[in-house]
Amino acid sequence: MRFDVITLFPELFAPLLTTGITRRAFESGQVDVQLTNPRDFAEGAYRRVDDRPFGGGPGMVMMAEPLAQTLSHIREQRQTQAPVVLFSPIGKVLDHALVSEFATGEGAILLCGRYEGLDQRFIDAHVDMQVSLGDFVLSGGEIAAMALLDAVARLQPGVLGDPMSHHQDSFNPALDGLLDCPHYTRPEVWGGVAVPEILLSGHHVNIERWRREKRLALTARNRPDLLVRARSEGRLTPQDEQYLSKVSPSLL
Numbered sequence: 655m656r657f658d659v660i661t662l663f664p665e666l667f668a669p670l671l672t673t674g675i676t677r678r679a680f681e682s683g684q685v686d687v688q689l690t691n692p693r694d695f696a697e698g699a700y701r702r703v704d705d706r707p708f709g710g711g712p713g714m715v716m717m718a719e720p721l722a723q724t725l726s727h728i729r730e731q732r733q734t735q736a737p738v739v740l741f742s743p744i745g746k747v748l749d750h751a752l753v754s755e756f757a758t759g760e761g762a763i764l765l766c767g768r769y770e771g772l773d774q775r776f777i778d779a780h781v782d783m784q785v786s787l788g789d790f791v792l793s794g795g796e797i798a799a800m801a802l803l804d805a806v807a808r809l810q811p812g813v814l815g816d817p818m819s820h821h822q823d824s825f826n827p828a829l830d831g832l833l834d835c836p837h838y839t840r841p842e843v844w845g846g847v848a849v850p851e852i853l854l855s856g857h858h859v860n861i862e863r864w865r866r867e868k869r870l871a872l873t874a875r876n877r878p879d880l881l882v883r884a885r886s887e888g889r890l891t892p893q894d895e896q897y898l899s900k901v902s903p904s905l906l
């Protein structure tokens with residue numbers, strides 16, 4: 655799959671593309687990331703990409719023409735059609751379902767805004783989807799684009815050392831869509847606190863039940879919306895319901 659990223663700051667992506675476990679996916683081209691700077695398609699000695707907003711007000715707005723030139727250059731390079739995704743606080747909030755769609759698709763053209771945002775005429779003409787990282791405002795779309803690329807890369811086959819790693823992660827509908835359970839490693843006692851005894855028991859059925867209960871309790875406390883969804887999709891067993899009625903009766 656190929657992701658083209660339109661950004662005024664391509665240098666921000668170097669650490670993502672060359673570090674950590676997902677680096678394999680980027681360096682092998684399994685997730686091919688191409689960075690394009692609209693400044694390279696801007697005209698004039700100053701290669702201007704922004705201007706003051708009509709109607710007055712603070713800040714600057716990204717101009718439509720350099721973006722349109724950048725996009726048409728990218729479309730010529732790509733062999734496949736690809737949706738244009740603009741990162742914006744007004745977009746649909748990125749979640750596991752949307753990441754999974756991108757992770758199994760052919761890629762996209764990711765557009766990182768800066769300043770006050772983009773000229774609306776460009777958005778109306780070329781943007782297929784707006785995606786937000788959450789209810790807060792970043793200085794630019796690059797961190798949102800990196801979040802999406804990282805999440806997509808770790809879902810690719812062979813990228814994580816153990817293919818079961820993302821199976822047990824939070825939000826995975828293939829498992830139950832619940833939050834992940836707590837994890838512990840050596841030493842057995844740290845800061846005077848011992849690892850839960852059951853994890854040392856070697857009794858796999860009991861360990862799995864303990865983990866399941868931790869997932870249920872954590873989800874009930876932190877994300878009751880996920881629990882409601884798991885219930886409506888039939889992902890909770892009678893044993894789960896019995897446990898929940900003990901720990902959080904108000905949620906039933």
Ligand SMILES: C[S@@+](CC[C@H](N)C(=O)[O-])C[C@H]1O[C@@H](n2cnc3c(N)ncnc32)[C@H](O)[C@@H]1O
Pocket residue numbers: 740741742743744765766767768769770771772785786787788789790791792793794795796798
């Ligand atoms: C300073 S912000 C512009 C904010 C815009 N004036 C607003 O209030 O909706 C500049 C750029 O950062 C990116 N950005 C900011 N917050 C974001 C978020 N929560 N999710 C995704 N992208 C975001 C967008 O690409 C945006 O064009």
